[in-house]
Amino acid sequence: MNLDMARLFQSISHGVYVIGVADAEGPNAFTAAWVMQTSFDPPMLALSINPSHRSYRKLTASGFFSVNVVPTDRLEWAAHFARPADSGKLAGIAWTPGAGGVPVLNEALAWFQCRLAGELASGDHVVVTGRVTGGRLNPAEALPLNYRDTGNLDGSAALYPDAY
Ligand SMILES: Cc1cc2nc3c(=O)[nH]c(=O)nc-3n(C[C@H](O)[C@H](O)[C@H](O)COP(=O)(O)O)c2cc1C
Known part of the structure; x- marks a missing residue:
């Protein structure tokens, strides 16, 4: 358990997102904090995903994913979509x-539709890049939720090594 390292890394600002995926067996979605923009033209996003997640197999099988921005008044989504894949x-x-059948959440603050563009192994995760093919900013007053406001909800303090 390394709460100091968890707090240190949470000082790098991230939002909270629900990533939508789908394959022939159906749709799924999971909570992710590690999402960033990587290009203006073409517009591209990247996310870092644990390859042991069911969602990783679905994402790479179909080649499509959505990025749904979680607003501050939907903190419960962060825990809900971090549940196991078989929990409905x-x-x-x-x-x-959306394209490829990936779920786009109607009450997200905003959403992006992406087509898989590349993958890069990075430690215990894989960085996936996606070409943004569509998106919408919902007309609401809401603000995006910050990852650091989820505390240790993801259990990350137990995932860091004891030392560098
Ligand atoms: C606040 C929060 C942030 C998370 N960020 C990520 C992330 O960036 N990448 C990732 O692979 N998992 C992340 N997770 C963990 C996944 O949401 C979780 O393991 C989920 O069960 C995976 O879904 P799946 O098994 O249905 O694919 C995060 C969890 C929480 C609560």
Whole structure:
């Protein structure tokens, strides 16, 4: 357990996102903090995903994903979409299928539709880049949720090494 390292890394600002994926077996979605823009033209995003997640297999099988921005008044989504893949995470959530059938959340602050562009192994995660093919900023007053405001919800303090 390394809370000091967890707090240190949470000083790098991240938002909280729900990543939508789908394959022939159906859609899924998971909470992610490690998301960033990587290009203006073409517009591109990257996310860092643990390759043991069910969502990684679905994302690479279909080549599509969505990035849904979580607003501050939807903190419960952060925990909800971090549950296991077989827990029916999309039940009771209002969503629309985007390209490749990936879920786009109707009540997200904003969403992006992406087509898989590349992958780069990075330690225990894989950085996935995506070409943004569509998106929408919902007309709401809401602000995006910050990763550091989720505390140790992701259990990350247990994932850092004891020392550098
Ligand atoms: C606040 C928060 C941030 C997270 N950020 C990421 C992330 O950036 N990348 C990742 O692979 N998992 C991240 N997770 C963990 C996944 O959401 C979690 O392991 C999820 O169960 C994976 O979903 P799946 O098994 O349905 O694919 C985060 C969890 C939380 C609570």
